Amino acid sequence: MLRKVFACGSRERVRRGLILLMIVAVAYVPGGVALAMLLSGAE
């Protein structure tokens, strides 16, 4: 499936890569911060 997503020109490939990166980052960066707070015992 990923191979199909990236079957395009280089500029479009970069754009698509950034979109996928943002989808994951938006969900997992705040979740990672929350995990860090939990593990460090921050109030």
Next chain:
Amino acid sequence: MDKDLAVLLLIIAVRGGVPFLVFRWQFAGGLLCILADASDSILQDALGAEPLEGHYHLVDKSFDTYYLLFEAIVAYRWLDPLARWAGVALFALRAGGAAFYELTEIRQTFLVTPNVFENFYLFVAGLRSIDPEFRIPSWRWLLGIVVFVGAPKVLQEYVMHYRESATWHFVKENILLWR
């Protein structure tokens, strides 16, 4: 002009205006809504004004529901029935939770009504900006997507609303090293 009033007007302009962008750019507009959401705390800290003092949670949650409504309208227009109805249901769950919180002031409400909608919306809007014909193939895929985007959000809601930790201050002091 009074500094508090100027910052208040700036916050209202940013948080009130940015959500309209999702009608033009579903994915990028959604990302800008997140930046706008963070902007009120940042603007207050950066400019040394606290126009929302004592009312921050009410104003923040109201603007949150406001911009999520724009995204829900976009989701309602999606032609993929699984994405459309899952989006609308997840928005209804969150909006219902926000309303229940306003009535009861039980912050733990957000733990059982997490804002999975926003991550789900961005997932679908992002894939639609790669392939406008994108469809969620099956209920199994839908469940997988909701778990994938929802799990970190539940953890975030637990820390923010169950433990009532100050996330922005943690990021500011431990990640941005802004003291």
